[in-house]
Amino acid sequence: MDGFPVTLTEAVCLGASFGFSGLFYYLYKKSWITANKLQNAPHFTIDAKLKDLLKVTPETCLQYAVIEGHVKPVDEHLSSQFKKEIVGVLQKITLKEHRLVWSGFSHIWMDDERILHQRVNTLPFALAGTDRTVVRVLSPLEAAGKYTEVTYEKFNQASYGLGDLLGQYVSGVKPKGHLEIEEMLKVDTILTGVGELKLNTDGTLSLRPPSDGSQYFLSIADFDTLQREHDSMAAWWKALAVASALAGAAVLLWVGLRYYDRWRVQAKKEQDRKEFARLRAEAERQHANEAGPRAVLDGSYRENICLICLSEPRDCVLLDCGHVCCCYLCFQSLPQPKCPICRQDIVKVLPVYHP
Numbered sequence: 001m002d003g004f005p006v007t008l009t010e011a012v013c014l015g016a017s018f019g020f021s022g023l024f025y026y027l028y029k030k031s032w033i034t035a036n037k038l039q040n041a042p043h044f045t046i047d048a049k050l051k052d053l054l055k056v057t058p059e060t061c062l063q064y065a066v067i068e069g070h071v072k073p074v075d076e077h078l079s080s081q082f083k084k085e086i087v088g089v090l091q092k093i094t095l096k097e098h099r100l101v102w103s104g105f106s107h108i109w110m111d112d113e114r115i116l117h118q119r120v121n122t123l124p125f126a127l128a129g130t131d132r133t134v135v136r137v138l139s140p141l142e143a144a145g146k147y148t149e150v151t152y153e154k155f156n157q158a159s160y161g162l163g164d165l166l167g168q169y170v171s172g173v174k175p176k177g178h179l180e181i182e183e184m185l186k187v188d189t190i191l192t193g194v195g196e197l198k199l200n201t202d203g204t205l206s207l208r209p210p211s212d213g214s215q216y217f218l219s220i221a222d223f224d225t226l227q228r229e230h231d232s233m234a235a236w237w238k239a240l241a242v243a244s245a246l247a248g249a250a251v252l253l254w255v256g257l258r259y260y261d262r263w264r265v266q267a268k269k270e271q272d273r274k275e276f277a278r279l280r281a282e283a284e285r286q287h288a289n290e291a292g293p294r295a296v297l298d299g300s301y302r303e304n305i306c307l308i309c310l311s312e313p314r315d316c317v318l319l320d321c322g323h324v325c326c327c328y329l330c331f332q333s334l335p336q337p338k339c340p341i342c343r344q345d346i347v348k349v350l351p352v353y354h355p
Contacts, residue, residue, distance in 0.1 A: 010255055017248030021241050028237035034215045035230040041066050041194060043223070046129025046205075054199035064214055065197040066223055067135060067207065069127030071189045074136070078121055081182060082152040088184035089125035090140060092148060094118045096179040098155075102172035109174065116178070127191055127207070137193060137218070138208040140185075145219035145226065147191060152182035192219045192226060269332055272349065276328055280315065280351040306330055308340065319348040 043066045044050055054060045073089050080086035081093065095117040100109040120141065126134040140147070157177040160168075168174045185191070194217035196210045209216040219226050306312045312327035321344045328349070337346040 006255060010251055013251045014248055014255075017244050017251060021244035021248060024237050024241035024244055028234055028241050031230060031234035031237050035227065035234045037064055037214055038066075038194065038217075038223075038227050038230060043067075044197070046127060046135055047131050047133050050129075050133060050135075050197075050205065051199060051203070054197070054205070057199075060199040062197040063212060064194070064210055066192065066194050067127060067197065068190065068192045068223065069129050069135065071185060071187055071191050072126050072128045072134060073187060074124035074126055076123060077187055078123055078184070080151050080184060086151050086184060086186060088186040088189075089123050090148065090185035091121040092118070092183045093120075094181045094183075096181070098176040098179060100174040100176060104172075113179075125185075127193060133205070135193075135197070135205040135207050137191075138206055139216070140218055142209050143193075143195075143216045143218035145217045145221075147218040147220055148183035148185050149189075149220065150181060151184045151186075153179070155179045189220055192221065192223050193217065194223075194226075273328070273332065276316065276349060276351055308333075315351055316349050317352045318346050319350065320344065321346075324352055 041064045042062070044053070044062075046067055046069045054062065071089060077087045077089060078091045080088070080091070094115060096113050097116050098111070098113050101112045102108075103110050122140060124136070125140075126136045128134045155177055156179075158175040160175070193207045194215075195207050198206050198208065200206055217226060221229075304313045306314055306327040307325045308330040309327065312329065314324050314326060316326065316328045316331055317324045318326075318331070318339050321339045321342050323339050323341045325339070325341050328351070331346075331349055334340070334346075338344065339346055
């Protein structure tokens with residue numbers, strides 16, 4: 001596309017669409033692999049038969065398995081900081097600041113939040129089945145999924161005086177207040193775990209992050225809900241990837257159509273130029289015996305000079321208006337095919353010969 005300018009907007013749209021489509025495709029592929037592994041993962045009940053099954057399994061390990069059981073502490077348990085009757089094995093306390101921030105771009109106050117402090121306490125716990133068989137859960141903080149419940153939530157509204165108000169308008173930040181949240185994984189919660197299931201040398205069972213890099217899950221939702229969520233997520237990323245690719249293809253098509261239109265105009269100009277040169281050559285041959293050498297500085301040349309460039313003779317007639325006012329090179333340089341004298345549309349151009 002020599003000499004064909006691609007606008008900045010088109011370049012940005014093309015780059016953004018293909019960049020986002022690549023990103024969305026990567027996320028779709030990752031979600032699809034996870035959803036496919038979840039679909040093919042075997043389900044096991046936590047009971048005495050589970051140990052017998054793992055004993056005959058190579059390396060006494062199942063790479064990716066699904067279990068479900070009741071949360072039980074291995075030794076002690078944690079008590080809620082705000083409601084002492086609630087006990088659990090994992091506790092997360094978060095302090096968030098909610099505020100309004102002035103946007104210099106949109107010139108409005110926008111909601112914003114940031115985490116001021118977060119503390120996580122965890123104790124060893126296991127999943128218990130129908131009998132006394134338990135599976136120790138390792139590295140729970142590395143697991144994906146929603147496995148805690150909100151046990152306490154309180155918003156403390158900020159209070160400020162006149163001086164604080166002035167400072168807020170100067171700084172562009174208005175504090176709204178602080179939100180304190182406590183989340184816990186409570187004892188006796190039914191928990192779904194998806195990961196590597198292993199029979200240890202001491203005879204205990206454990207669930208841990210898969211050694212092959214697969215996604216590790218702990219969720220208070222049942223397995224069917226967990227699988228539907230990841231199927232929906234994969235479908236959502238796929239739709240975004242397709243939409244971004246289609247947007248990029250549409251921009252590319254628009255650029256291609258623009259290039260084609262420009263090429264067609266240039267081809268038409270070149271065809272007209274060749275036709276004009278042919279007709280002019282024929283006219284010159286007809287008057288070859290009658291016309292003498294052209295005087296550069298005589299009065300007739302100055303009278304027939306092009307009204308646009310003021311250097312070349314007028315050598316074409318513009319139809320349908322019939323004006324003879326410019327040279328052919330200046331006609332081709334007109335921004336619009338309109339006569340410079342009367343502004344009528346130019347339908348055709350014929351050479352005119354001045355002997």
